[in-house]
Amino acid sequence: QTVVTQEPSFSVSPGGTVTLTCGLSSGSVSDSYLPTWYQQTPGQAPRTLIYNTNSRSSGVPDRFSGSIVGNKAALTVTGAQADDESDYYCVLYVAGLWVFGGGTKLTVL
């Protein structure tokens, strides 16, 4: 069974840059997995930030960017702001199934 892995938590200083990653329990992530990133605050529906590795969803600030770094998908937040404090999930398209990661709790302090 494929498991999508993410860091459980991360912290960044206001104005700083942080990169979150999304990997596979076995194998490397590539564009063909359509890596997509969501932001979710408690009690709210997820909001798509980045899809298909590096395409920014409508209305998403350009301080959010996506890429492949090594064998993982990556979400970079540049110039972090207080309201970026949230949970971030990735999803990969693996053998015809959408498989979500466990999420990373990002703290801005």
Next chain:
Amino acid sequence: QLQLQESGPGLVKPSETLSLTCTVSGGSINSGNSYWDWIRQPPGKRLEWIATIHYSGFTHYNPSLKSRATISVDLSKSQFSLKLSSVTASDTAVYYCARHTAQSGDFSWGQGTLATVSS
């Protein structure tokens, strides 16, 4: 702007069938490039994709739920639905309906509805 709204009972008894409906507005449910999804999130756990349907009738299920889940579409009402049979407490979750386009993870999400399985 596309809007998705889930509806269904908030409470279901164990062993019964959970039925949920998603109403689509601001967009066409029979758009050829659109695929309609059910995704759930148990309390404190990760999101889990359940199933996808296309207006043509194409369906695809998560193997972990395939034997219990049925997704369907009603073009006349711009709705799609999920039935999950033989529910247990582990099916307690916020259920989201969503849409994605072909070859893209750019999901548009409903607000979600909490379904609790309890006697």
